[in-house]
Amino acid sequence: MRIVVLMGGESTERLVSFKSGEAVANGLTRLGHEVYKMDPVFPKQWVTSDQKLFTGSVGEKPPENLLELPKATLRRLEELLEELQILSPDIVFPVLHGGPGEDGTLQGLLEWANIPFVGSSSLTCHIAMDKMITKKLLEADGIKTPRWLFYSKHSKFDRQQVEEDIQTSFGYPCIVKPNSGGSTVGMTILPNAKGLKEAIDIVLQLNDDLLIEEFIEGRELTVAVIADEVMPTIEVVPKSGFYDYTSKYTVGKTEYICPANLTPVEMKQSMELGKKVWDILQARGFGRSDFRLTPKGEMYCLEFNTIPGMTELSLVPKAAAAKNITFDQVLEMILSTVK
Ligand SMILES: Nc1ncnc2c1ncn2[C@@H]1O[C@H](COP(=O)(O)OP(=O)(O)O)[C@@H](O)[C@H]1O
Ligand SMILES: [Mg+2]
Numbered sequence: 001m002r003i004v005v006l007m008g009g010e011s012t013e014r015l016v017s018f019k020s021g022e023a024v025a026n027g028l029t030r031l032g033h034e035v036y037k038m039d040p041v042f043p044k045q046w047v048t049s050d051q052k053l054f055t056g057s058v059g060e061k062p063p064e065n066l067l068e069l070p071k072a073t074l075r076r077l078e079e080l081l082e083e084l085q086i087l088s089p090d091i092v093f094p095v096l097h098g099g100p101g102e103d104g105t106l107q108g109l110l111e112w113a114n115i116p117f118v119g120s121s122s123l124t125c126h127i128a129m130d131k132m133i134t135k136k137l138l139e140a141d142g143i144k145t146p147r148w149l150f151y152s153k154h155s156k157f158d159r160q161q162v163e164e165d166i167q168t169s170f171g172y173p174c175i176v177k178p179n180s181g182g183s184t185v186g187m188t189i190l191p192n193a194k195g196l197k198e199a200i201d202i203v204l205q206l207n208d209d210l211l212i213e214e215f216i217e218g219r220e221l222t223v224a225v226i227a228d229e230v231m232p233t234i235e236v237v238p239k240s241g242f243y244d245y246t247s248k249y250t251v252g253k254t255e256y257i258c259p260a261n262l263t264p265v266e267m268k269q270s271m272e273l274g275k276k277v278w279d280i281l282q283a284r285g286f287g288r289s290d291f292r293l294t295p296k297g298e299m300y301c302l303e304f305n306t307i308p309g310m311t312e313l314s315l316v317p318k319a320a321a322a323k324n325i326t327f328d329q330v331l332e333m334i335l336s337t338v339k
Helices: 014-030 077-087 105-112 122-129 131-140 159-168 196-206 245-249 264-280 315-321 327-335
Strands: 002-006 034-038 091-094 148-152 174-178 188-190 209-214 219-226 234-238 254-257 286-293 299-305
Touching: 002 014, 002 077, 014 034, 014 327, 034 077, 077 105, 091 105, 105 122, 122 131, 122 299, 131 148, 131 209, 131 264, 131 299, 148 159, 159 196, 159 209, 174 196, 188 196, 196 209, 219 264, 219 315, 219 327, 234 315, 264 286, 264 299, 286 315, 286 327, 315 327
Parallel strands: 002 034, 002 091
Antiparallel strands: 148 209, 174 188, 174 209, 219 234, 219 286, 234 254, 286 299
């Protein structure tokens, strides 16, 4: 098959996406496919599988001044469609993390242009990128999520009010996060009210919507699903105690236990929950949900990722490996979901 792997993009996760994209492109090439790599920000600069689109490293901190281009010049919509038309792939494989590449915007465009692609639909991507809407959907089906407060930049909220709301709802510690972010960028754990204003400012520089959650003490679990098949749960143990950008992308900063060291009942429950989240959101291809497991054995879902990391060392391939499924087999499974 002729496959265009989309990687890079304009979000703060651009560099991570290149890494995932290169790994996916290499795997697809090993499987005998004709692979092209394209960055939707510079569609005309696509390369064949023997060349790299990105040779740098991800770095320990999210990049600042990522592209130094105004938003409008990033959206080369006509060029993107033109180049896709020229290459006329059988399948597009978006490996874009965060921003319009994962939030359903790109998926909507591909759907509209009738270009087959792997992964979740635009609707699922839009929902999953909105943590608050996701929480509402999951809770409606009985899945626990941390209690939360939500504020939109558009409905001008008063910071004093936010402080009072936290006090009267769940108190501290709490987590201040962008409602539609990724890679823990812009997130602050607040042990008390000190620093709240700064934490809000950090979020609003990145995102229009602010989500504040009660802090769920406990262990960190993540459940991958590939082509409707749920993989063994992984436990994530960041050495710093906080699974932030640095812990996520620096080798050695986090321990991954796969399969997680859970009781058989907990393992079964967490995998069932992961599959339930997948089903509720009607996800497709591949995806991963993040959970917290409290000392009392309660599981709280934090979010669902429609395009999780896909380097060979990322969590989805790691979970598959625990079931003796290789990275290349993961890709075959994902491809098989496109009719
Ligand atoms: N309510 C919470 N309680 C405890 N830890 C949290 C909470 N929300 C987020 N975290 C921590 O921050 C990390 C990133 O949060 P998450 O909501 O998954 O956003 P992202 O999209 O950035 O991955 C989680 O993996 C977890 O370690
Ligand atoms: Mg997460």
